[in-house]
Every structure is written in structure tokens, then in C-alpha cells.
Amino acid sequence: xxxxxxxxxxxxxxxxxxxxxxxxxxxxxxxxxxxxxxxxxxxxxxxxxxxxxxxxxxxxxxxxxxxxxxxxxxxxxxxxxxxxxxxxxxxxxxxxxxxxxxxxxxxxxxxxxxxxxxxxxxxxxxxxxxxxxxxxxxxxxxxxxxxxxxxxxxxxxxxxxxxxxxxxxxxxxxxxxxxxxxxxxxxxxxxxxxxxxxxxxxxxxxxxxxxxxxxxxxxxxxxxxxxxxxxxxxxxxxxxxxxxxxxxxxxxxxxxxxxxxxxxx
Ligand SMILES: [Zn+2]
Numbered sequence: 476x477x478x479x480x481x482x483x484x485x486x487x488x489x490x491x492x493x494x495x496x497x498x499x500x501x502x503x504x505x506x507x508x509x510x511x512x513x514x515x516x517x518x519x520x521x522x523x524x525x526x527x528x529x530x531x532x533x534x535x536x537x538x539x540x541x542x543x544x545x546x547x548x549x550x551x552x553x554x555x556x557x558x559x560x561x562x563x564x565x566x567x568x569x570x571x572x573x574x575x576x577x578x579x580x581x582x583x584x585x586x587x588x589x590x591x592x593x594x595x596x597x598x599x600x601x602x603x604x605x606x607x608x609x610x611x612x613x614x615x616x617x618x619x620x621x622x623x624x625x626x627x628x629x630x631x632x633x634x635x636x637x638x639x640x641x642x643x644x645x646x647x648x649x650x651x652x653x654x655x656x657x658x659x660x661x662x663x664x665x666x667x668x669x670x671x672x673x674x675x676x677x678x679x680x681x682x683x684x685x686x687x688x689x690x691x692x693x694x695x696x697x698x699x700x701x702x703x704x705x706x707x708x709x710x711x712x713x714x715x716x717x718x719x720x721x722x723x724x725x726x727x728x729x730x731x732x733x734x735x736x737x738x739x740x
Contacts, residue, residue, distance in 0.1 A: 480552035480594040480711065510542060517739055521732045523722075530721055541721060548714045548733070552594075554655055555711045558734040560727070561642075561699035564649035567622050571656035574619055581606070582613040590619040592656040595709035599659060602684035611676045616705070617660035620653035643701055652689060657709040659686075669704035681707055682715040687726045698727045 511533055518528045532538030548556060559565055574590040582603035591599065603613045620628070625648040632641035645651070652658050661677060662668040669678070681688065687710045692702040708726065710718070722729040 480555055480592065513736070513739060517732060517735045520735045520739075521728070523728055523732065527722055527728060544713070544717050544720070545733075545736070548717050549737070551711055551713065554657065555709070555714055556730055556733050557655075558730045559650060559652050559655065561646075561650060563734075564647075565622075565654045567649060569654060570621060571619070574656050577615060577618065579615075580604075582615055585614055585616040589615055589617070590656065591659070592619075592709075594711075595657045595659070598685050598709055602681070602686065605680065605684070606673075606676055609676060611672055613673055613677070614662050615659050616662060616664050618653070618658060619656040620651055622648055622654060625649065625651050625654065643695075652706075652708055655708070658689075659707055659709075660703075661705045661707065664705050666702070666704065674704055677707065678704070682719050682724070683712070685709055685712040685715045687715050687718055688724075689726055691725060694725060694727065697725065 514531065514533060518531065531541050554571070557565075571592045573593045575593050575596050577584060577589045577591050577596050577599065578587070580600045580603065582599065599613075599615065606613050625646065629641060629645055629647055632645045635641075636644065646653075662671060662673050668674040677686075678688070686707040688704070689706050689708050690698045690700040690703040692704070695701050710726070714729070718724055718726055718729040722732070
């Protein structure tokens with residue numbers, strides 16, 4: 476029912492994407508000990524709030540559902556969960572191979588040159604159709620941004636705002652989630668968006684279609700960005716549920732956990 480991103484060839488392009496030793500240990504008698512050790516280390520290096528660590532638990536015996544859900548997520552296209560933030564960038568040459576033009580449908584577009592990866596475009600249409608049934612018309616205002624575009628945008632922001640403000644408002648080249656082709660900025664791309672019918676609808680419904688708010692209110696120290704009520708990342712339905720169920724709906728927490736888990740091999 477829901478579109479998924481199948482792009483396993485992309486696996487090699489992400490340095491952090493390696494099979495974890497714990498994953499190889501599934502048939503091992505020591506599996507429980509291995510998992511518990513992995514979890515403890517990853518929880519510690521991810522610097523998550525204590526309440527999240529308690530929810531995740533300390534091993535298979537305590538919380539088998541979490542590990543099953545984690546491995547389900549890791550089966551997905553790694554670009555759904557790769558961490559792209561102030562510290563971690565995509566390569567200069569990374570451009571998704573399945574970008575499609577989005578021209579509207581059940582939603583509006585605010586400009587004609589928008590592109591998304593196919594799975595995100597299909598999910599957007601599905602979500603927008605559901606919104607339309609509730610009397611809400613979504614507007615996609617910004618989406619894929621190439622590396623070259625980010626170079627121009629960041630330089631312009633530094634010129635106009637100064638470097639410090641530019642870093643709050645925009646990403647340095649390669650550090651923008653928009654380069655994934657999985658992001659939509661909705662509506663006015665301003666704080667006013669949160670109060671609109673569209674903003675309220677998306678906040679309440681996005682995750683069941685696989686979309687996650689990247690920069691929530693009050694988490695600038697965690698995400699590096701001020702609140703952006705309009706900026707949603709398509710992460711797929713499984714990961715969106717994983718974020719909601721275990722990480723308080725905070726995408727950065729979940730992606731940081733996954734980053735540390737995968738890196739730990
Ligand atoms: Zn954005």
C-alpha cells in the first residue's frame with residue numbers, strides 16, 4: 476500500500492552503512508549478550524535522554540520488539556535513515572538516481588521546478604489525497620536541492636545575514652537534508668505555517684504516511700536548527716513509527732541512534 480524506497484545499490488555509498496556484528500550474531504548462542512553489549516554502547520554514544528534508554532531497554536529479553544523494529548528499519552534504503560546534519564554531510568557528488576518532477580496532483584506546487592525521489596513523490600500524493608478528503612490542500616514549496624544549489628544558497632545567506640545567522644537558517648553545502656530528495660518544505664516556509672490548517676493537519680498526520688518533522692520546536696541544541704514547522708523528511712512508514720514509538724517523535728534522536736549502531740561494527 477505504501478510506496479517504499481528500494482535502492483540497495485546505494486548501500487555502498489554510505490560509509491557508515493555496514494553490517495553490524497550483532498546482526499551477524501543472530502544464530503549465535505551468545506546473541507543476547509552481544510545485543511545487550513551493543514545496545515548499552517550505542518545508547519551511551521548516542522547521548523539520548525535517559526527516558527529513551529529506559530524505553531529501549533537493555534537487550535532482547537527485555538525488549539525484543541525494539542530490536543525487531545530496528546532490523547526492519549535497517550532493511551530499508553539507507554538514505555531513508557542516513558544522518559545528515561551540521562556534522563555529517565552527503566558527498567558533493569551525491570545526487571539521487573530516481574528524482575522525478577512533481578507538478579501537483581492532490582496538492583499544489585508553489586513553483587514548477589520541484590523534484591523528489593520517486594518514493595517520496597508517491598507518498599506525498601497519497602498524503603495529500605488524504606488531506607484533501609479532510610478539506611485541506613497541501614502546498615509543496617521546496618524540495619530537492621543539489622549540492623551546487625546549496626553552495627549558492629549558503630553564500631547568499633552569509634552575504635545577507637552574516638555567518639552565524641546563516642548557519643541557523645540554512646545548511647553548509649552537503650549538509651542539507653534537501654540533497655536527499657526526500658524533503659518537502661510546505662506552505663509559507665515561515666513560522667506562521669504552524670498555525671495554518673495545513674500545518675496543523677500535517678503535524679497530526681504526517682507520520683502515518685512516513686513523513687517526519689526534522690526540526691521540532693525546542694530542539695535546536697539537538698538538531699542544530701531552530702524550529703521549522705514546514706520541513707518534513709520522508710523516512711518511510713516503518714521508520715516514522717520507530718521514531719514515534721521509541722524516540723518521542725524526535726527524528727534526530729532515532730537517526731543518531733541508528734548512526735551509532737551502524738558505525739559500531
Ligand atoms: Zn527545508
